[in-house]
Amino acid sequence: MYIMGSSKGRKHGSLSSIKQTIISAIYTNKKLFFISVLLASIAYYSASSVISNQRTNPHILHNRGDNNASELKAALKRKGDGRAAVAIIRVVQPTNETRYLAQLKSHDYPIEAFRGSVCLLGGNADKSDNTPIDTLKRELNEELTSPDWVNTIINPTNIIDDSALQLSDKPLYNSTTHILQPGTIRYLGATLHFQSAEIINKPNSYAFTCALYEITITEDQVPSHIFKGANVQEGSVVLLTEDQLVQHSKFAWGYEYTIEKYFGRKTRNKQKGTAVSNVDKKTREESIWTPEK
Numbered sequence: 001m002y003i004m005g006s007s008k009g010r011k012h013g014s015l016s017s018i019k020q021t022i023i024s025a026i027y028t029n030k031k032l033f034f035i036s037v038l039l040a041s042i043a044y045y046s047a048s049s050v051i052s053n054q055r056t057n058p059h060i061l062h063n064r065g066d067n068n069a070s071e072l073k074a075a076l077k078r079k080g081d082g083r084a085a086v087a088i089i090r091v092v093q094p095t096n097e098t099r100y101l102a103q104l105k106s107h108d109y110p111i112e113a114f115r116g117s118v119c120l121l122g123g124n125a126d127k128s129d130n131t132p133i134d135t136l137k138r139e140l141n142e143e144l145t146s147p148d149w150v151n152t153i154i155n156p157t158n159i160i161d162d163s164a165l166q167l168s169d170k171p172l173y174n175s176t177t178h179i180l181q182p183g184t185i186r187y188l189g190a191t192l193h194f195q196s197a198e199i200i201n202k203p204n205s206y207a208f209t210c211a212l213y214e215i216t217i218t219e220d221q222v223p224s225h226i227f228k229g230a231n232v233q234e235g236s237v238v239l240l241t242e243d244q245l246v247q248h249s250k251f252a253w254g255y256e257y258t259i260e261k262y263f264g265r266k267t268r269n270k271q272k273g274t275a276v277s278n279v280d281k282k283t284r285e286e287s288i289w290t291p292e293k
Contacts, residue, residue, distance in 0.1 A: 081206070081207050081208055081209070082124055082125070082206070082207075082208030082209070083124065083125035083129075083132075083135065083208060083209050083210075083211075083289050084122065084123060084124050084125065084135070084193075084208050084209070084210045084211070085122050085123075085125065085132040085133070085135040085136035085139065085210070085211040085213065086120035086121060086122030086123070086136070086139075086210060086211075086212060086213070086255075086258075087120065087121055087122050087136060087140065087212075087213040087214065087215050088100060088120060088173075088188075088212070088213070088214045088215075088258075088262060089101035089102075089121060089214075089215050089216075089217065090180065090214065090215065090216040090217070091217055091218070091219055091221075091222055091239060092182055092216065092217070092218050092219065093219050094219065097241075098242075099239045099240060099241055100239070100240050100241070100242070100245060101121060101222065101237065101238075101239060102118050102119065102120060102121060102237070102238055102239075102240055102245070103118070103119045103120070103121055103143070103235040103236070103237060103238070104116065104117075104118060104119075104235050104236050104237075104238050105117045105118075105119055105234065105235045105252055106234055106235050106236070109234055109235065109252075110234075111199075111200050111201065111252070112201065113199050113200075113201075113271065113273075114252035114253070114271075116250070117249075117250050117251050117252040117271075118238075118240070118245065118249040118250070118251050118252070118255070119235065119251070119252040119253060119255060120212075120255050120258065121139070121140060121143055121144070121237075122135070122136050122139045122140060122143075122213075123135070123139040123142075123143075124139075124208070125289060126138075129289065130289065131289060132211035132213075132289065133154060133156060133159075135211075135289075136154060136211070136213060137150055137151065137154050140154070143237070144222075144223055144226060144237070145223055145225070145226065147221060147222075147223050148221075149183075149217055149221050153183055153184075153185050153215060153217070154185060154213075154215070155185075158183075158185055159185050159186070159187050159213075160176070160178050160184065160185065160186045160187070161186075161187050162175075162176050162178075162186045162187065162188055162189075163187050163188060163189035163190070163281060164189075165188065165189070166188055166189025166190070166191070166212075166261070166278055167189070167278055167280065170264070171261070171262065171263055171264030171265075172188050172214070172261055172262045172263075173214070173262050173263060173264075174264075180214075180216050181216065182216050182217055182218045182221070183216065183217075184214075184215070184216045185213060185214070185215050185216075186213065186214045187211070187212075187213055188212040188213060188214055188262075189211075189212060189278070189279070189281075190209055190210060190211050190212070190278075190279040190281075190284040191209075191210050191212065191257075191258065191276050191277065191278060191279055192207055192208070192209055192210070192276065192277045192278075192279050193207060193208055193209075193210050193253055193254040193274070193275075193276050194206075194207045194254070194274065194275045194276070194277070195207070195253065195254065195273065195274055196273035196274070198273055199271065199272070199273035199274060208253075209279060209284070210258075211284075212258060214262075222239075227239075242263060245259050245263075245267075246259060246260075246263060246265050246266075246267050246268070247267075247268050248268070248269075249267075249269065250269040250271065251267070251269070251271065252271075253274070254271070254274040254275065254276045256269065256270055256271065256274075257274075257275075257276035258276065
């Protein structure tokens with residue numbers, strides 16, 4: 001008589017055990033779920049803090065290229081590394097179209113990887129240069145055979161300081177509040193350019209601080225004789241459109257990243273072994289401009 005009752009009791013006990021197991025599993029899974037949510041929230045908050053810090057802290061380097069930021073920053077402190085001042089030179093045509101004056105490296109340029117590459121006008125500092133302006137004026141006078149506007153436009157009292165744009169997410173060329181009429185010069189901040197030992201075919205890598213300017217001139221201010229086939233400082237001078245720069249050019253010394261930042265567009269051709277990083281104003285001012293060599 002009690003056999004049937006015992007069987008039912010055992011069945012009831014099994015069901016209770018199964019229910020208890022399910023409830024326990026659900027409870028455990030809930031705990032795991034809440035733990036997962038908590039961990040995900042912490043990870044999201046941490047990532048958001050890092051991104052926010054990168055956007056607001058000018059001392060954090062924003063890399064463009066394929067190498068390590070710490071190596072770039074360390075290179076900035078070495079006095080023996082190079083200094084350069086270059087300009088994006090806007091040439092306003094009679095039709096109001098804008099082209100850009102640049103240099104095309106010669107076929108026998110000492111660094112093979114940069115042969116036939118576009119380079120911004122300007123160049124390296126020497127011992128006679130105390131400031132980037134000294135470097136820029138001297139280099140442009142050499143490369144463009146001393147046009148009058150170099151000494152009149154490139155004057156410290158005329159320079160508009162738009163260097164904050166270099167540390168922003170905005171393009172450099174159209175984010176200013178100033179009208180870019182002929183005769184305008186803007187300082188667009190400093191960057192650190194890194195070249196691997198392999199690309200420059202040297203035993204050691206090389207980095208240089210680069211002060212970037214933008215100068216707007218008219219077509220008739222460009223010396224016509226510089227387009228007549230003569231080499232100018234290891235290359236020839238060319239006038240290029242925005243699309244030619246962005247879509248069809250390869251660049252020397254990491255200037256593809258400068259062009260990307262300027263126009264806010266990705267360049268198509270990248271040199272492997274180069275990288276560019278921002279240099280905040282305080283760090284730039286603390287560095288010594290005049291190089292040892």
